[in-house]
Amino acid sequence: MRFRLIVLAASLAPASLLAQTTPLTYPATRTVDVSDRFGSATVTDPYRWLEELNAPETAQWVAAENAITSSYLAALPMRESLKARITELWNYPRVSAPRWQGGRWYYSRNTGLQRQSVMYSRATLDGAEQMVLDPNKLSPDGSIALSGFVPSPDGRYVAYGQSEGGSDWSTYFVRSLATGRLTSDTVRWVKFSGLSWTHDGRGFFYGRYPEPSAGEQLRGALHDKKIYYHTIGTTQAEDRLIYERAQEPTLFISANLDETGRYLLVTTNKGTSAKNELFVADLGNPKRPNLAAPVRPLFTGHDAAYDPIGIVDGVIYLLTDRDAQRRRIVAAPLAAPTVDRWRTVVPEGKSTIESADLVGGRLVVVTLEDVAGAIRFYRLSGTPQETVPLPGLGSVGGVGGRNDRPELFYSFTSPLVPTTVYRYDAQQKRSIAFEPPKLTFDPSRYTTERVFYPSKDGTKVPMFITHRKGMALDGANPTMLYAYGGFDITTNPTFRADVPAWLELGGVWATANLRGGGEYGEAWHEAGMKEKKQNVFDDFIAAGEYLVKQRYTSPSKLAIMGGSNGGLLVGVAMEQRPDLFAVALPAVGVMDMLRYHRFTGGGAWATEYGSADDSTAFPYLRAYSPLHNIVAGKCYPATLVTTADHDDRVVPSHSFKFTAALQKAQGCDKPVLIRVETQGSHGYRPTDKRIAELADEWAFTAAQMGVTPTPRP
16 A cells, blocks of 8 residues: 655645655565454454564564654654644653652652653752652663652662663662662562562562563563562562462452551452452561561452551541442441441542542542542541632642641642642641742633533533634634543543643644543443443544534544553544544554453453453454454545554554554555654653654644644744
8 A cells, every 4th residue: 555645845824735745655564374263253363473572574564664654754844843842841840749758758850851750858848859869860861761769668768660661560679868879689570569668677568470481571461460578688589478369360469558557458459440359467566567467358359449548546448439339438447347347438429539548637538520620628537628729620639648747749730730739738728839830831822621522322421622712613623632431540631741732733632531431430430341342432433523513623623642542442433433533643552452461461451341252252342443443445544653662561563463454454545654662661751752752643643634833922
């Protein structure tokens, strides 16, 4: 399949766009005679060889595809200007919420364009800061990512993780906070696990997997996770096994100490389901913990979510969806927390409880009110107290503090407000910004509105739309629609530093809150799972139809964007309604729904999607799988697929196979390109590479829509 490379002339007036065409041929992608049987059905997989990520032929294919993509993107007229503007927008100082540990406050700061944020500490919130760890020094090009940072409660050490290319695999090291020198401790093959120090500072609990086979680190299926305790000054081979489930090797297992350091709380999950089991080990005196303490069950069977908030005077506080689709908070005696002994502290309400923490002897509860965040205090008895005033309609994150200290920190953001950290003063009942960011654009020129639109089955779905004030609803506005729709994850209205560059071009930015997410509790999530997954795609398509019907845009000016499960969403939507979208940007997407479960942690997603190995799930997975629903000769939207070579969550072969199949099938001259980032992962890019990738996506989108630059005021 050939297409015409459009190079727009330097004259950018719409009436004088001059097209210069250069023939361009996609790399030849060989096919193989491979097929799989699913019951009575046979499914071919002609690009199976692209699953061999370490094969020289795959590397050659990636290099050839990247070369064509690079040449195409380099010719786009707005690429450099968008890159320059996004760099300007990104260049503002920002900090994380401080966390108290070991007698000091710890937080991260990025001066603006640093590849990674630097870790600092202070003895007091207004005191002199001390740099603790600069991850930009881990590698000259930012390819080694800081994946964890955990100071010890006794103030002597910090354990920090680093991962190659931002892979989910982490190796942890220990550094003396007094001298800055590394100890001999090295802990490898840590994945999907935090670290939890015992309060004597002698070591920490963590979870790890067996060392993978050579060459399988980035694609091998995960199994046999175990919880260990590492003692400082010993080798990893000497680590003490704390908990395992040998008979259920695919369980995800996590362990964390409560704030007091007395109780080790162990959770198990089947895949990505929020329904978990909960266990506890009473270590006794936190300064002399009994590592041999038995791990006893509190809740088993994976029948609901039992998320521990904390333990106070022998009472455990839980956030649960048991008999409460939008969650409630209960308290029970830790010695015997059976359901019949539960006391409801915060009942289920109209708004979904997103999170809860114990801060200063009270409960801090974050709720979602039609997706916008809200913060309220409650006494441990359940008596409601004050609501924290927020700057506007937006998202709350980073909420936290300690039960033994009064400070509450949280962050607030919205599509027009960069993430800002606040400290809440409980006595004065007001929020004080902690080193607020400086704006790099004028938000007063724009507005964000929340609308509700009907999906195919009549379900009302919320969507946030950001655009220039006074914008004409004439159907001519270039619009980007973003969504996720899965895994109980809420698509919050948040700030992205690249979006103002799009708004300044007269663009519209819309984020839809599809079923499958966590916006309205577990019922909303379940309405987009497994055999009901088509609801998610219908919600997304309906969002696009709404934007067209209300004259925000038109199909020739409408683009879609999403990553991971959102990449799957984009892949399906562009196939089911290619007439509705001009541009599709599927990022790190799950494109092969028949084989996703065979790689890395993909098997865990079967609780969300279902597995093709299940005869009841195969038909609906086959019905929407992006790789398997490409129709030869159909005209699909202009497509730029993005992925990364160290993505060990959604392995890049998904994107490789999808691109090869779409390039062969494309029935018109709209381009189908893939951009494969090197030394990047599912969610990690050093700042400079992230900006470059975003500029390419926006420039590609603008070129397909004929968007021209407009002078900034």
